[in-house]
Amino acid sequence: MAEMNMAKAINKALYEAMERDSRVVVLGEDVGQDEGVFRVTEGLWAKFGDKRVMDTPLAEAGIVGTSIGMAIYGLRPVCEIQFAGFDYFAYHQLESHAARFRNRTRGRLSVPMVMRAPSGGGIRALEHHSESREGTYAHTPGLKVVIPSGPRNARALLHAAIQDPDPVIYYEPKALYRLFKEEVPDEIEVMPLGQAKVVQEGKGITLISYGACMRATLEAAEMLEEEDGVKPEIIDLLSIVPLDMDTVCKSVQKTGRAVVISEEPRYCSVASEVSSQLNDTVFLYLEAPVRRVTGFDTPIPFFSKEKYYIPDAERVLMACRETLSF
Amino acid sequence: MPRTILEVKQKIEYLSILNDKAEVDKALEPKLTNEQLKHMYTYMLMARRADERFLNLQRQGRIGTFPQTTGHEAISMGASMALKKSDWHVPAYRELAGMLHRGWTLVDQLLLWAGYEQGQSPPNGVNDLPICVPIASQLLHAAGIGMAMNIKGDKHAVVTYLGDGATSEGDCHEAFNFAAVFKAPVVFVCNNNQWAISVPLSRQMGCETVAQKAIAYGMPGIRVDGNDVLAVYAAVHEAVERARAGGGPTLVECLTFRIVAHTTADDPKKYQKEETRKEWAAKEPLIRFAKYLRDKGILNDEVQKQIDAEIETTIRDAIAKMDEKIKTDELANPLYTFDYLYAEIPPFLQKQRDELAHYLGKDKESSSKQPNHAHAGSH
Structure with a gap:
């Protein structure tokens, strides 16, 4: 066991994956000698060299498009897009090709690749450096979407993503990179995709979140227990696609109330999907409407106002109280 | 401080071996056996006849919209002939002759145009990607395959295709650039037929040739007569050999003219001059190639008759097989x-x-x- 932050844990997973599987290659902007703008690829270039750790030209479609070719040829590319706010430049490659090759060739060709990108706000960055658009990828048939919430699950989920036979979008909530440390076991852990985690058992209300918003959710839960005497059940989704609605529905059947917390714009969001599926499945168990606490349907504001956009503990708490007193 | 001239070393060559009068430049004539030449002619003609028959099927509503390939046969035939089986072939969508040579069947093509994914599934042991609809996006896959060959130390090459319209796309630029930077063994074969549906070449680029764009990427570029299968073969063969030897990518521009509609849903009368089309139709690749083969004694009326019969049977069988297949549970x-x-x-x-x-x-x-299915490919 060693204590480390999330950036280090992701780095550890990359290192381990490259060490155990020579098909794994890393490519992206500044991932080589510079070791990534967030230092997530630290030590990889020095250890594995130019052939397997490639600084690429500055071109997102190029990075993703060539990764698709490499994956079809038999490699396991893990490409980095420097910020999620730039991955739209590669979206057509993901939507038109990474997500479709298996389907269009009836299983003959496949694209086992991972696209990593730091997502979300909260680091006082300039425009285009704070987006959370996991909903866009979740809406794209053929992709898997994974968002860790801390060092230990980040490492275990990245291993699963790299080993997965299909393309995986792996969003790294950049606000968490160095926010806290956690014990990470020495031996490799692989956490299956598509499994949510009940991080706290409770009753009366279920809080469902993922990624960086888990911090506000946990904080709000503490306040709710302390100030209102309600210990909520808390679920960390971890995988956005496939989404583990069984775990979510089981909990909400028990508690009767649900608040979904995420940082993305609300319209057609992951939070909306969870809410909609709860209504489809456990409608008769609900004591109150499912509440969504999310970003707003505006671009995330420049950083002087981002704290009003990203759900914080107070906003989650308010929604919990309104849901409990409905 | 003064303004000086920076000499850019590269020059663009133009290559023609078999001209539209079927005169051949003996010094440049590629070393192809009689058997290979006959094979090339047969597959080009098969693509032509299939194209004509597909059009009837489309008009009858038995298959859907498809892009015709008539007049483009020399490009994919010449280019794919320069490849070995272990090399990779990444088509756009007017490469029927080359795809048939690589091992795809007319049944695959028919199923695709009839609306079945199965037509996009590469046959066993064929290192090809299926046709690609979003313009220029496949070029990055070819670059990635080439990069992967370098990473794994495989001495193979990739041939991929683009149209003149594709040169306007960002993915085209990124693919040329990635391939050049990583010295990927990729040959970019541009089918410059001077039209992207109704938009002429002059609206795609402000420069004179597609080939000269290669200079800016630091790769060799050459323009060839796209109706001359020998020239296409010679240029691509040279590029493939260079790529395999670690020399990186090449851009081969094949100049031709789209003498047919863009797809079955298009009417070129609206934007093309009839005269120009007729001029180019006279230069199409099969007339001169047939004459060349007759001059060489490879083709005569009798051989032609055999080839025609063989093609007719293949097409008939393919249509029957399509009709049969689409009724099976797997497809239906x-x-x-x-x-x-x-x-x-x-x-x-x-x-x-x-x-x-x-x-x-x-x-x-x-x-x-x-x-x-099991995965195709050399991995």
């Missing part, structure tokens, strides 16, 4: 829509599959799943 069953998206069907998709099965009254079949 809508539940298989769900089965190839992921390696394993995730629960949420299984639920949607069950939903469709229920709607179709096929609940019992809802859990059956088509086994995935």
Whole structure:
């Protein structure tokens, strides 16, 4: 066991994956000698060299498009897009090709690749450096979407993503990179995709979140227990696609109330999907409407106002109280 | 401080070996056996005849919209002939002759145009990607395949195709650039037929040739007569050899003219001059190639008759096979829509599959799943 932050844990997973599987290659902007703008690829270039750790030209479609070719040829590319706010430049490659090759060739060709990108706000960055658009990828048939919430699950989920036979979008909530440390076991852990985690058992209300918003959710839960005497059940989704609605529905059947917390714009969001599926499945168990606490349907504001956009503990708490007193 | 001239070393060559009068430049004539030449002619003609027959089928409503390839046969035939089986072939969508040579069948093509994914599934042992609809996006896959060959130390090459319209796309620039930077063994074969549906070449680029763009990427570029299968073969062969030897990518521009509609849904009378089309139609690749083969004694009336009969049988059989295949459960069953998206069907998709099965009254079949094919390729 060693204590480390999330950036280090992701780095550890990359290192381990490259060490155990020579098909794994890393490519992206500044991932080589510079070791990534967030230092997530630290030590990889020095250890594995130019052939397997490639600084690429500055071109997102190029990075993703060539990764698709490499994956079809038999490699396991893990490409980095420097910020999620730039991955739209590669979206057509993901939507038109990474997500479709298996389907269009009836299983003959496949694209086992991972696209990593730091997502979300909260680091006082300039425009285009704070987006959370996991909903866009979740809406794209053929992709898997994974968002860790801390060092230990980040490492275990990245291993699963790299080993997965299909393309995986792996969003790294950049606000968490160095926010806290956690014990990470020495031996490799692989956490299956598509499994949510009940991080706290409770009753009366279920809080469902993922990624960086888990911090506000946990904080709000503490306040709710302390100030209102309600210990909520808390679920960390971890995988956005496939989404583990069984775990979510089981909990909400028990508690009767649900608040979904995420940082993305609300319209057609992951939070909306969870809410909609709860209504489809456990409608008769609900004591109150499912509440969504999310970003707003505006671009995330420049950083002087981002704290009003990203759900914080107070906003989650308010929604919990309104849901409990409905 | 003064203004000086920076000499850019590269020059663009133009190559023609067999001209439109079927005169051949003996010094440049590539070393192809009589058997190979006959094979090339047969496959080019097969693509031509198939194109004509597909058009009838489309008019009858038996297949859907498709892009015609008549007049483009020399490009993919010449280029694919320069490849070995272990090399990779990444088409755009007017490469029927080359795809047939690589091992795809007319049944595959018919199934694709008839609306079945199975037509996009590469045949066993064929290192090809299927045709690509979003313009220029496949070029990055070819670059990536080439980069992967370098990473693995495989001495193979990739041939990929683009149209003149594709040169305007960002993906084209990124693919040229990635391939050049990583010295990927890729030959970019540009089918410059001077039209992107109704938009002429002059609206795609402000420069004189596609080939000269290569200079800016630091790779060799050459323009060849795109109706001259020998010139295409010679240029691509040279580029493939260089690529295999670590010399990186090449851009081969094949100049031709789209003498047919863009697709069956297009009417070129609206934007093309009839005269120009006729001029180019006279230069199409098969007339001169047939004459060349006759001059060489490879082709005569009798051989032509045999080839025609062979092609007719192949096309007839392919159409019959398509009609037969689309009736099979594998192609007809809508539940298989769900089965190839992921390696394993995730629960949420299984639920949607069950939903469709229920709607179709096929609940019992809802859990059956088509086994995935083994992966193609050299890995």
